[in-house]
Amino acid sequence: MKPIILQLKKKLKYRLDMSFLSTQFKNISSLQSYKILYGNKQFKFKDFFSIKGNDLNNIIIKSSVNLMDNIGRELRGMNIKVYGDVGYSFGEKMYSGKLELHGNTLDYAAAGIKGGSLFVYGNTGEYTAGKPNSSNEGVVDGFIYIKGNVGNNSIERMRRGNVIIEGNLGDDACHEMLSGTVIIKGRVGKSFAEGIKRGTIFTKDKKIIQKYNKSNNAEFNFTGFMFKEISKIISKNIFLTNKTLTRYCGHQDDDNLSEIFLYK
């Protein structure tokens, strides 16, 4: 079985909803003849894309552009790899499977994901890993890795899962976080983690720890293990490997049970 390779045939003028790609098609012909809306007209899928390969669970999109929205939305158990930029809601509410993007996204990438793993080797827009428009719940579970920078209002109301950001994180991030783990390599924007309840954050930004008490220099077995697991998932050593960590917890606000690991 060879993965299906989709190549865009013509230059897009209007936005294209690609959420149907998450559907389990019975065979190639049903994918080819799938009807999609473009502008105010209906077209067949094959009118837009050339299709090669036969493995419907592994899809590669080449020459993607940022007018293609909802790629991997509500994805279940499939693998989709995308080369090029994508539009809004990349991987929004995905349940399982793997999404990989070699490009940048617009807003709402990985919003409200419930499982699976999502990799973006570029920058993401606002509301990344945050609440989707349709619900009040952020990331419920899953693994998110972003190589580049992340926009404002991201990681809002995160409940579980892991977010790793190698670039900078925008303003108003991690608001009302309920739990989960966020690892940030770059700078953190203004108004970070307001209203956070629980969760673990790894950062080098000292402005975050002002309202926390220093915990101790105890050794935490889970960090070594976690970095090893994450390194396996992202296929390279995570930047935190062999870094000295200092833990801060006990926020001035009693409801805040979160912890910050500061690294140098």
Place this chain on the structure above:
Amino acid sequence: MIYKGIKIDNTFAEAFNMKASRIIVTADNLRWAKNACDSFTGFATSVIACGIEAGIERQLKPSETPDNRPGYSILLFSMSRSQLEKQLETRVGQCILTCPTTAIFSGMFNDDMIPLGKNLRYFGDGHQISKKILNRRFWRIPVMDGEFLCEESTGRAPAIGGGNFLVLSNNRKSCLSACEAAIDSIKNQPNVITPFPGGVVRSGSKVGSKYKALIASTNDAFCPTLKSVTKSNLPSDVNCVMEIVINGLTFDDINEAIKNSIQSISKLKIKKDIVAISAGNYGGKLGQYHFHLRKVLK
């Protein structure tokens, strides 16, 4: 049948269906990982009175463990799921959680999972923290040396318990040496354990007793001191018998372990003192698996 100078009796070992689980225990160094494992697998020789049968499967290098620290993998065997769950939780709580620097991970993944740290987390008294990485959930429980990390659940799989063979010798020293060589030959074999002390059992049992309260009693047919008073299965020149009991995940694992063990005995100089290799069974009526010694060695 004579195998490399050792007589192999025409008999078979009888083994039973069991349920098994595997856990991985790590610590800052091997000393403390071993302390935890020894404590965990202590009093886990037979399901007759211990609830489970458990043993160290093998030592793990740091590169083989989930947290890059040295450790051991342990296999546990039980007749029932409830007993396995109960014993696992109790033993992890009393023997691993209490041991400095340790962490515990699942060593088996399948659809049938049983709790590992799921209930132990309450020891954290509300300060426990959950971490989930893909589909695996872990608990960080604050303890006095830092944190105890334990995986929420571990897998359970069908397995076989009670594979065995008997070493019949004309003196105790040679019998023990033969058993030691046999145990050494399989100590790093994956998927099998020898749950008795040092891997060897000297009190082989039969089903039932003249005392109604007992479900098992001494295997008089193989006791050299009872040769003159009971119906003995021992040749006249046998003065010492020791048994090696092997539990494994599959029939082939036990088969290979028995084969390797007997082969290692056959390489010893003291093999001239070994009168025969035999096996324990209940007439083939109780156990689902039969290991015919002569077939095993072919």
